[in-house]
Amino acid sequence: MPVVVVTDSSSRLPESVAAHYGIRQVPLHVSYDDKDYREGIDPIPENLSSTPGVTTSGANPAELTEYFESALEASEGDGVVAVHLSRKLSGTWSSARLAAERFSGQVRIVDSRSVGLAVGFTAIAAAQAAAAGADRDRVYESAIRQAATVDSLLAVQQLDNLRQSGRISAAGKLFGSALSIKPILHMVDGTLQLRERHRTYSKALDKMVDAAVECAGGRAVTVGIQHCESPVVAEELLETLRGRLRMVTSELVVELGPILGPHVGPGAVGVVIASHLDPIEGIEAR
Known part of the structure; x- marks a missing residue:
């Protein structure tokens, strides 16, 4: 099986694109009025971009571990490459590194050094390499190259x-x-x-x-x-x-x-x- 690519919901990839490439998107969190919502999973109130008091947070290690474990199983041992938003903008990358330690090098983590569709395009670059038969290290290198040039x-x-x-x-x-x-x-x-x-x-x-x-x-x-x-x-x-x-x-x-x-x-x-x-x-x- 090809290497499986994981990213987070900051990538803004349409579901149809993510599904085509088998990219798994870990939800990030938005909080408002003492309620926590997972992007892409929970119904979220509209117009939060102009609502005072809204806060956001990254994925935690437990959530990422669950996604990595499922993705690794789907890869049948070929491995996982996870592409996340910039470590300087979110704690998600650090949480991903912590979660990846459980998988003995089978999960490689990419700091996209960006956010939004720049993350999404980096994840797609990795997924296209995986679809072409690249191994885990070459998929990782494809993602790093895209992240450096987008x-x-x-x-x-x-x-x-x-x-x-x-x-x-x-x-x-x-x-x-x-x-x-x-x-x-x-x-x-x-x-x-x-x-x-x-x-x-x-x-x-x-x-x-x-x-x-x-x-x-x-x-x-x-x-x-x-x-x-x-x-x-x-x-x-x-x-x-x-x-x-x-x-x-x-x-x-x-x-x-x-x-x-x-x-x-x-x-x-x-x-x-x-x-x-x-x-x-x-x-x-x-």
Whole structure:
């Protein structure tokens, strides 16, 4: 049997894609009003991205152990590669490392150094390698290569969520008191950092497109659009990128969801650019 790939729900992979590649997604947690919800499993109240008092947390070692054990059994001994969101943004990676110690090297853990579809694309790279017959170490190397080369950009419409979440370092220093600033953020070595800042959201979106084209560098690429309660803007952004990029091999548009949305707020829209991926299978027509 092929190596089995595990990731977490921050990957934002559509269920149809995860099912096609046999990728198992460990749920992360969102808490509100003294209730804990598992993303992708429990019914979660809508509009949490704009609701005060929402908190999120990673998967714990016991949950990860359960998923790893099941995945290892399904692999019939070929092993497991687990791709998780950045260790600098969540404790999930550390919990995964702890859980993996129980399996005598049969489970390898990848720090994607990112979040959202960048995690998802890294998991897909691993799953495509596994489907092609790669062993556990080569599947791991495919994931590491993808994690090192994927580019993730995000335009944020409001700053309150970023300030409150603490997921961007020194937010006060970056933005000061200029609440009208619309930043473009990008992932750098596992953390969200400021790339550019603009006076208007439309300008930020235009510049994010320019940055995505620059990241693509004229290559054939996979494009991901992720958004928080902004499906129309997301589709418009994708249409613009189609006209600017030389070749798009696959494209995905996803909601950031209840785990990631509260950290960036309504109106946030991001672009993920990945190379080294075969065309993604399992994508359902929108």
